[in-house]
Amino acid sequence: MNDLLKREHDIIKVCLLAGKIMLQSGAETYRVEDTMMRIAAAYGVENSQSYMTPTGIIFSVEEPQHITRLIRISDRTTNLGKIDQVNSVSRRACLGELTIEEARRALENIEQQQATYPIWLSILLAAISSGCFLIMFRGIWPDFVPAVIAGGLGFSCSVFMHRVIPVKFFAEFSGALVIGITSVWMVRLGWGQQLDTIIISSVMPLVPGLLITNAIRDLMAGHLISGLSKGAEAFVTSFAIGAGIAFVLSF
Amino acid sequence: MAIFYIQQLMTSFIASVAFGVIFNAPRKALPQCGFAGMVGWLLYILLQDMSVQPVTAIVVAAFCVTMISHFFAKKYKTPIIVFSVSGIIPLVPGGVAYNALRHVVENQFDQAVQLGARAFVFSGAIALGLLLAEVTNQVIRKWSIIRR
Numbered sequence: 001m002n003d004l005l006k007r008e009h010d011i012i013k014v015c016l017l018a019g020k021i022m023l024q025s026g027a028e029t030y031r032v033e034d035t036m037m038r039i040a041a042a043y044g045v046e047n048s049q050s051y052m053t054p055t056g057i058i059f060s061v062e063e064p065q066h067i068t069r070l071i072r073i074s075d076r077t078t079n080l081g082k083i084d085q086v087n088s089v090s091r092r093a094c095l096g097e098l099t100i101e102e103a104r105r106a107l108e109n110i111e112q113q114q115a116t117y118p119i120w121l122s123i124l125l126a127a128i129s130s131g132c133f134l135i136m137f138r139g140i141w142p143d144f145v146p147a148v149i150a151g152g153l154g155f156s157c158s159v160f161m162h163r164v165i166p167v168k169f170f171a172e173f174s175g176a177l178v179i180g181i182t183s184v185w186m187v188r189l190g191w192g193q194q195l196d197t198i199i200i201s202s203v204m205p206l207v208p209g210l211l212i213t214n215a216i217r218d219l220m221a222g223h224l225i226s227g228l229s230k231g232a233e234a235f236v237t238s239f240a241i242g243a244g245i246a247f248v249l250s251f
Numbered sequence: 252m253a254i255f256y257i258q259q260l261m262t263s264f265i266a267s268v269a270f271g272v273i274f275n276a277p278r279k280a281l282p283q284c285g286f287a288g289m290v291g292w293l294l295y296i297l298l299q300d301m302s303v304q305p306v307t308a309i310v311v312a313a314f315c316v317t318m319i320s321h322f323f324a325k326k327y328k329t330p331i332i333v334f335s336v337s338g339i340i341p342l343v344p345g346g347v348a349y350n351a352l353r354h355v356v357e358n359q360f361d362q363a364v365q366l367g368a369r370a371f372v373f374s375g376a377i378a379l380g381l382l383l384a385e386v387t388n389q390v391i392r393k394w395s396i397i398r399r
Binding site: 026027028031078079080081082083084085087088091115116117121122125126128129131132133135136137196199200203204205207209210212213214216217220238242245246249250 | 266
């Protein structure tokens, strides 16, 4: 009986770890729920219930003993690579290729992983993507470099602020503020010409694209609370960006 | 004209790949991210140049991005979100929202509300595109199960 209980506890631990990593990396709620129930079922626990919001997971198992556990998710980042890896762990667990112990170790490995790409590469690519967006939004080539500079500075500012000040939405606000100031300044100096297009394209790396997509997908899957709260987060983030830009434009 | 489209193709591909990197997508999925984003944006631009309503263009583009992502997700056994996000981002109505904001700052609230409503409808168009793609996928899935 004791062995059975221990096994049950281990299964719950593995499920919660998988759910935690996925939710922290920005997966859709229904996918997290699905993954946790699949892992539980793969190890022989058929009746598992899970309920989650973007800030926490409640996971409950009925047999052999009723156990309910709660995990609080405080910080969320975007890491699609981790979602993919947890997904493949759960896939292998379902095929019976992994024991509980192996699955736990694999998940712990994933949890401790650093980001796939170094931060300078993200900043560089955010800068380049700002330039590309300028062309996509029918800007002119002479504005390419100003957009790259403004986008790069704004993105690095928001990344830096996110690490220094743990106030949500302030990072986006300051990033947008930097973008606004840089763009206005460069247009005044005569380096850039179309201020509007430069600002719009430089702001794009800050846009909460993942939140928007996830909010819609969650709402469609029937996870109303998650969908609404992610939508609210996306809305407030957009509002923070807008406020940063408006602050500059009002002078 | 051809040069314009080639520029659009290249920049949208690069931008989508860059978003893949910003979101830490797995390395092997990056070309597919770029492809999904490129096709979505090309459709959007083409439809706009054929003077289709922007809402329709966004719905069609979001639909296609999601369908392509779904195909890749099945083929490479990877969550669909990895491919679709970077393709959806360019469709976000940043320009309209920016103009609305500018009118707010200039105290022209009547135009700001108009533009704000337009940005809202455009976002709704993205949602509609995602929804249609999801429904289509489920219909295809049910169909292939029945036929077996």
